[in-house]
Amino acid sequence: MVYFIQQTLVFCIPLMIVALAGVFAERSGIINIALEGIMVFGAFIGVLFVRMFLNMGFGPESGQFILLVVVIITMIFGGLFALLLAYASINLKADQTIGGTALNLLAPALVLFLILIISQQNVLNINSRYSSADLFMLFQEDFGLGTSYENPLGVIGNILFNKVFLTTVYAIVLYIVLSIILMKTKFGLHLRACGEHPQAADSLGINVYKMRYIGTVISGCLAAFGGFIYALTAAGCTSNGDVAGLGFLALAVMIFGNWNPVSIALAALLFGALKCISVGYPYIDFNGDGIYALTKLPINSHIYRILPYLITLVVLAFTSKKSRAPKAEGQPYDKEKR
Amino acid sequence: MAGWLWFLLQLVIIAGFVTYLIISAKKAKQENRTTWFMKTWEKDSVKSIASSLMSIILGLLIGCLILFIMVLIPTQGSKLSMKSAIDGIQLIFSGIFNTGRNANGSLIFGFNSVNIGDMLFRATPLILTGLSVAVAFKTGLFNIGAPGQYLASTSVTLILALSIPTSVVHPIFVWIIAFFGGILVGALWGVVPGIFKALLNVNEVITCIMMNWISANLVTMLFDKQIGPFKNLLDPSGTKNLAYVFKTTHNGVATPKLGLDLIFEGSQVNFGIIIAIVIAILIHIILNKTTFGYQLKACGSNKNAAKYAGINDKVCTIVSMAIAGGLAGAAASLYYLAGNTEFAWETYQSLPAVGFNGIPVALLACNHPVGTVFSAIFISLLDVNGMQLKYMTPYNEYITSIITAIIVYFSAFSLLFKQILNGKIKINLKNIFKRNSEKTVETIEKETATEDKKEVIE
Numbered sequence: 203m204v205y206f207i208q209q210t211l212v213f214c215i216p217l218m219i220v221a222l223a224g225v226f227a228e229r230s231g232i233i234n235i236a237l238e239g240i241m242v243f244g245a246f247i248g249v250l251f252v253r254m255f256l257n258m259g260f261g262p263e264s265g266q267f268i269l270l271v272v273v274i275i276t277m278i279f280g281g282l283f284a285l286l287l288a289y290a291s292i293n294l295k296a297d298q299t300i301g302g303t304a305l306n307l308l309a310p311a312l313v314l315f316l317i318l319i320i321s322q323q324n325v326l327n328i329n330s331r332y333s334s335a336d337l338f339m340l341f342q343e344d345f346g347l348g349t350s351y352e353n354p355l356g357v358i359g360n361i362l363f364n365k366v367f368l369t370t371v372y373a374i375v376l377y378i379v380l381s382i383i384l385m386k387t388k389f390g391l392h393l394r395a396c397g398e399h400p401q402a403a404d405s406l407g408i409n410v411y412k413m414r415y416i417g418t419v420i421s422g423c424l425a426a427f428g429g430f431i432y433a434l435t436a437a438g439c440t441s442n443g444d445v446a447g448l449g450f451l452a453l454a455v456m457i458f459g460n461w462n463p464v465s466i467a468l469a470a471l472l473f474g475a476l477k478c479i480s481v482g483y484p485y486i487d488f489n490g491d492g493i494y495a496l497t498k499l500p501i502n503s504h505i506y507r508i509l510p511y512l513i514t515l516v517v518l519a520f521t522s523k524k525s526r527a528p529k530a531e532g533q534p535y536d537k538e539k540r
Numbered sequence: 541m542a543g544w545l546w547f548l549l550q551l552v553i554i555a556g557f558v559t560y561l562i563i564s565a566k567k568a569k570q571e572n573r574t575t576w577f578m579k580t581w582e583k584d585s586v587k588s589i590a591s592s593l594m595s596i597i598l599g600l601l602i603g604c605l606i607l608f609i610m611v612l613i614p615t616q617g618s619k620l621s622m623k624s625a626i627d628g629i630q631l632i633f634s635g636i637f638n639t640g641r642n643a644n645g646s647l648i649f650g651f652n653s654v655n656i657g658d659m660l661f662r663a664t665p666l667i668l669t670g671l672s673v674a675v676a677f678k679t680g681l682f683n684i685g686a687p688g689q690y691l692a693s694t695s696v697t698l699i700l701a702l703s704i705p706t707s708v709v710h711p712i713f714v715w716i717i718a719f720f721g722g723i724l725v726g727a728l729w730g731v732v733p734g735i736f737k738a739l740l741n742v743n744e745v746i747t748c749i750m751m752n753w754i755s756a757n758l759v760t761m762l763f764d765k766q767i768g769p770f771k772n773l774l775d776p777s778g779t780k781n782l783a784y785v786f787k788t789t790h791n792g793v794a795t796p797k798l799g800l801d802l803i804f805e806g807s808q809v810n811f812g813i814i815i816a817i818v819i820a821i822l823i824h825i826i827l828n829k830t831t832f833g834y835q836l837k838a839c840g841s842n843k844n845a846a847k848y849a850g851i852n853d854k855v856c857t858i859v860s861m862a863i864a865g866g867l868a869g870a871a872a873s874l875y876y877l878a879g880n881t882e883f884a885w886e887t888y889q890s891l892p893a894v895g896f897n898g899i900p901v902a903l904l905a906c907n908h909p910v911g912t913v914f915s916a917i918f919i920s921l922l923d924v925n926g927m928q929l930k931y932m933t934p935y936n937e938y939i940t941s942i943i944t945a946i947i948v949y950f951s952a953f954s955l956l957f958k959q960i961l962n963g964k965i966k967i968n969l970k971n972i973f974k975r976n977s978e979k980t981v982e983t984i985e986k987e988t989a990t991e992d993k994k995e996v997i998e
Contacts, residue, residue, distance in 0.1 A: 235684075235745065286949070296952035299682050299745055303899055304949035311941030318936040319610060319620070446889045447756075450749050457746060504761035507888060511750040511757075515736075518747065522740040 206478065206486045207361050211370060212435045213448075213481075214474025216241075216428040219373045220452035221459065221466045222380060223424035228461060229384065230417025231397040231410075233532045235302030236287055237425045238449025239309035242441075243283050244426025245433035246313040248276040249441040250320075252328045265338050266368055273372060273427060280426020281419040283309070288418040292411055295534035314443040326441045338434065340366050369431050376427075380420070381463035393417055397528035400535045410535045425449070451477070454514040460526050473510045480506035588906040591957035595950035596904070596918070603943040604629045607935065619934040628933050632943075635925030638932065647932065657800070657807020659917065659924045661878070665690075665894050666916035667816040668871035670901025671823055672730075672864040677907045678827060679860035680840035685733055685748030686868040687895025688755035689726040693869030694883055694892075695759045697722035697876050701788045702773050711793050715877060718793065722873030723866045729755060730865015731858060738854035744861070752895075756887045763885035774885070784882040794879025808881075812874040817913055819870065823863075824909035836860050868895065893941070900944050903951035919944060 220237055227234035251272045260268055283305070290301040317326045328337075341364060384390040395403035396413040404410050432445050455473050459466030479486065483503055484494055568574060580586050607628045611620045627647055631638060636659060637649040669686045676683035701718035709717075733747035762770050765782045774782045775790075788794055795810040827833035838846040839856040847853050871894065875881055901919055905911030926940030950957075 233745075290949065290952055294953040294956050296956075299684070300899070300903070300948065300952040303684065303896070304945050304952060307896060307899075307948060308942060308945035311938045311945055315606075315936060315938035315942060318938065319934070444890060447753055447891075450753060453746065454750065502761060502767060504757050504764065504888070507757040508754050508761075511753045515732075515747065515750050515754075518742045518750075519736065519740055522736075522742045 284422020657804025726869015
């Protein structure tokens with residue numbers, strides 16, 4: 203059970219934060235199909251800077267400090283990368299899907315090109331001395347809960363206070379704060395207006411171009427952060443120009459969650475659980491009786507991998523009439539158009 | 541040094557030609573007559589080609605710039621030097637003619653039959669995936685599902701080609717069954733987003749992406765070495781260790797070479813390239829010379845007008861996606877029926893690049909079916925040059941993927957390039973970097989107005 207919940211969180215957190223990234227872009231009127239590309243880029247930048255800090259002589263004792271700095275750097279670079287999409291689709295009024303596809307092609311190519319030159323192999327590791335991401339992991343003794351095998355807080359203690367990364371906390375806090383900003387503040391209302399009816403927004407004195415820039419850049423920051431979380435938690439702090447299609451899955455989560463942060467959090471949990479089952483189904487023990495229930499079922503393990511995508515298709519088929527997609531997404535804003 | 545001279549010669553010839561054109565055009569303008577060049581320039585297709593060339597040149601220049609920047613950034617254990625950057629640039633432009641290095645360690649160039657043949661071989665699937673994307677574009681759809689259609693077709697082609705016993709059925713018929721089986725499955729994979737778009741009004745990009753990943757996982761499931769139903773088709777020999785499916789030659793099925801291997805000795809080229817070109821011409825005829833093709837294009841340019849004219853836009857959308865899927869399927873069939881290509885079945889984490897590269901092929905060709913032949917050959921030329929870069933310098937082949945991505949990025953605003961070429965927007969760095977592009981248009985109008993006034997005064 204503990205394994206199941208922790209593994210679900212491993213996939214759920216990046217899915218959630220990257221889906222929110224998609225929401226910020228689309229609610230401002232820009233289709234951000236480049237989420238996957240930005241995630242790949244973010245994962246690379248994160249691992250690269252961790253590697254640089256470790257090579258500069260920072261040790262495990264300043265692990266959490268390095269993590270925070272790297273997260274901030276990753277977000278800045280992600281924002282810069284998203285500027286490419288913003289410039290093409292806002293100023294040059296290019297087709298947003300093609301622009302996003304270009305970034306999706308560019309990111310893995312650029313990342314693999316640099317990785318091969320930097321490390322002479324297909325994978326970028328953090329460092330030869332510290333081979334895994336355990337460096338940044340917090341164990342129960344870090345929380346003052348002793349070193350005994352039995353956690354004093356029981357199952358909850360094991361889930362929340364053992365073998366956890368602080369990035370999870372950052373991500374959840376960021377998610378809540380940004381969701382409130384998007385849904386409850388004046389700024390958020392302005393941003394959403396630009397995605398629903400930019401002409402009306404403009405007539406009220408909102409700078410549509412500026413709002414769309416902000417939306418896309420925030421989207422880039424979050425997607426890059428999500429990519430780094432994936433690299434840190436699921437890939438053991440390595441980067442190989444690939445995030446296993448998580449960016450596209452995040453798009454599915456966003457649609458499934460109807461562009462609404464609360465529903466997206468729930469959708470991310472569901473998809474995270476499915477992803478977790480597909481990856482780790484032989485090790486999942488739901489009720490702690492030592493029987494791995496899923497291995498007993500006559501279901502092909504690949505079915506679990508297909509399920510998230512299949513569910514999205516079915517949901518799309520049934521909810522297309524009620525879909526709350528931003529009305530002006532994908533359309534370049536042209537002042538002269540009425 | 542020969543490579544440098546050859547490169548300089550190319551530059552001089554191009555520069556000379558362009559200056560000749562400009563000078564003759566200016567002279568003709570003064571004498572109030574038109575040259576052949578000005579007449580052709582008026583055509584829209586010429587401007588499309590010119591704007592594609594602009595994206596290509598920008599992409600190549602940025603690629604070269606990256607090679608230089610990598611030299612300047614110091615990294616640990618880096619083997620890069622100024623010489624490798626210069627070699628790299630030569631190879632990006634003319635790696636296909638590279639025949640190795642001479643005793644002094646500098647690159648030598650000449651006719652390399654292996655490279656040119658391989659270029660044609662790699663272009664075969666690209667032509668078809670490019671066509672797939674282009675046909676969808678013509679109907680106003682963005683077929684980003686080509687990788688999924690390609691994969692689905694790959695698995696079915698391989699299963700059919702390997703499991704029909706050639707002792708019973710003649711290999712040629714097996715080839716034909718496998719080829720059309722692949723096309724059919726590709727079409728099936730393409731028709732799903734088409735139906736979703738036509739009947740349920742769901743954006744085809746999203747459904748295509750979902751279909752891609754379903755396909756990637758399904759293919760892995762079919763060939764899984766432990767539980768897959770077709771695990772007996774995996775190659776168990778030592779180094780392969782069940783990671784690849786057998787080549788189709790294992791069952792005696794392969795595309796005939798038809799003497800092409802005599803022209804390009806030692807390369808993988810085969811009859812497939814000719815089939816691909818024929819399909820491209822067929823699609824061109826269907827799109828431009830038949831009522832059906834006209835209907836497809838009408839739906840693409842204005843759906844409401846097409847509906848008003850009595851065209852069933854829903855059928856158009858579905859059929860167009862089916863054709864697009866079938867073309868992507870044909871790409872996979874031709875590539876894997878060649879008999880010298882292996883398929884790594886564990887695809888669930890990444891999609892084939894050939895499918896995505898259909899997008900730059902279609903964009904560079906401005907969605908013209910015959911144009912895709914040339915742009916596909918160009919993209920595969922870049923691929924071959926990239927492999928040369930990998931073998932001859934400390935760089936790697938991913939630089940060509942970077943260049944391709946940059947070309948796609950610039951193709952996204954080919955409209956802007958066309959406007960520049962039409963003289964509607966003048967290249968002015970100040971204007972381009974202004975935040976509000978509305979202002980640029982206004983200033984341009986003002987500028988042109990003042991220019992007009994000046995002329996009147998004169």
